Amino acid sequence: MPVATVNALDHLDRTQLAALVLEHLLAGHLIDRSAMPQVMARFGNDAMRDVAIDEWMGASPVYTRRMQRLLRMEGDDVETMFKNLQFDIGSPPQYMDFRFAVHDRDHGEFWLASCGALLDVEPMGDELVTMMCHAIEDPTFDATACAVNPKARVRPIHRPPRQPADRHPHCHWTVTIDEAHEPLGEPAPARRIGATKAAALPIAGSASGVIAGADGRDEPGRRDYAGPLEQDLDLTQFSGSVLRAVSDEVCLQGHLLAMSALAAVEDRFGAEAAKEIGHQQLIGVGGVVAERLCRGFGLGGGPEAIAAVLDLHPALRPRSYAAFRVELDGEQLTLHLDPCTALDEERELTWPMLVCEDHRSLDAIVHGVD
Numbered sequence: 001m002p003v004a005t006v007n008a009l010d011h012l013d014r015t016q017l018a019a020l021v022l023e024h025l026l027a028g029h030l031i032d033r034s035a036m037p038q039v040m041a042r043f044g045n046d047a048m049r050d051v052a053i054d055e056w057m058g059a060s061p062v063y064t065r066r067m068q069r070l071l072r073m074e075g076d077d078v079e080t081m082f083k084n085l086q087f088d089i090g091s092p093p094q095y096m097d098f099r100f101a102v103h104d105r106d107h108g109e110f111w112l113a114s115c116g117a118l119l120d121v122e123p124m125g126d127e128l129v130t131m132m133c134h135a136i137e138d139p140t141f142d143a144t145a146c147a148v149n150p151k152a153r154v155r156p157i158h159r160p161p162r163q164p165a166d167r168h169p170h171c172h173w174t175v176t177i178d179e180a181h182e183p184l185g186e187p188a189p190a191r192r193i194g195a196t197k198a199a200a201l202p203i204a205g206s207a208s209g210v211i212a213g214a215d216g217r218d219e220p221g222r223r224d225y226a227g228p229l230e231q232d233l234d235l236t237q238f239s240g241s242v243l244r245a246v247s248d249e250v251c252l253q254g255h256l257l258a259m260s261a262l263a264a265v266e267d268r269f270g271a272e273a274a275k276e277i278g279h280q281q282l283i284g285v286g287g288v289v290a291e292r293l294c295r296g297f298g299l300g301g302g303p304e305a306i307a308a309v310l311d312l313h314p315a316l317r318p319r320s321y322a323a324f325r326v327e328l329d330g331e332q333l334t335l336h337l338d339p340c341t342a343l344d345e346e347r348e349l350t351w352p353m354l355v356c357e358d359h360r361s362l363d364a365i366v367h368g369v370d
Helices: 014-043 045-070 078-085 116-124 126-146 188-194 240-269 271-296 303-312 351-357 360-369
Strands: 096-104 107-115 152-158 171-177 324-329 332-337
Touching (some): 014 271, 078 171, 116 126, 303 324, 303 332, 303 360, 332 351
Antiparallel strands (some): 107 171
C-alpha cells in the first residue's frame, strides 16, 4: 500500500462539516476549562480570575472581527453582535443555549436558557460562580461587544448565583449602543494578541468577498450570514466551502485563545510557568476532543481512526497556521510538522512550539482514539 496523505476533512459532507464546526466550537471553550484549573491550583483563585479576564479580552476582539469579515456580517449594530456570538468559542451552541431579542439597531437582550459553564461551576460554590458571572464576564462581555461597536455596553438584568436555586433563564442581559457613551478603547491584551502572525492570517474569501467551491465552481448552500439574525441557526444551510472556512477560523480562535491565556500567565508568573501550563492545557483539551471526534464520527480505533482524528483535531489546524501533515502507510502512521507561521511567532508561545518540545499532548490525542 503506498504512503497516503490523510485528508479526512475533504471526505465530509455538509451535515458532517456542520457537526465538525460545532465540535470545534466546543473544543475552543475547553481550552479555558483545561488551563484555568492549572492556574488556580498553582497560584490561587484571584490569579485565575485575572488570567481568565486577560485571556478572553486578548483573543475575543481579534477573532470576532475575523469571523465577521469571513461571513460578511456587516454592521456595527446589536444584531451583528448577536450573530458573532453564534460563532464564538466563548459561547458554543448546545453547551450554552443563547437566546436573543433584537428591539432595534441599538437595543437588544440575550439570555441563557441553559448555561453549561454555570452548571459546571455551581457545585463548587457561590464564590466561584460570582467570580465567573460577575468579575470575569463584566469586562469580557464588553470587550466582545466593543469589537463590533465601541459604544456598546452589556449589562445584567439578573445573573447567578441563582436565587431561587432553580431560576431560569440562568442569566439575562441587555445590550445598548448609545452615542453618548465614551468609546471603549481596544483592551491592552487584545492589542498584544492582535499583533501576532495568527491575527494577520488571510481570511478565506476575503479578497473576493465570496468563498468559491473547492474546484472554483458554484456549489449548493449559503455563502454568508449577511441576512437577518436566526435564533436557531442551521449550519447545514451553508455551503461545504463556507463550513470548511468557518472550521478553520474556529480552530484559529482556539490558537488565539491559547496564546492569550499563556501570555497572561507569562506576564504574571514567568515563561516556565506559562510553558508547563501550556503543556497541561493542550494535554487536557487534546485528549477530550479526540475522544469526542472519534465517537461523533464513528471512527472506531486503529491507525486509520487515529489518522482521521489527527487530521480533524483543532489543535493541529488550520493548515495555514499549523502545517501538520498526516501520512498513513499500512499500519505505520507519521505526523509531520512543516515550517509554518505558528513556529514563527516572535513573542507568543504556541501549541505547535509545545508539540515540538514535548509529545505528551500527542500521546493524549492518540490515546483518546485508541
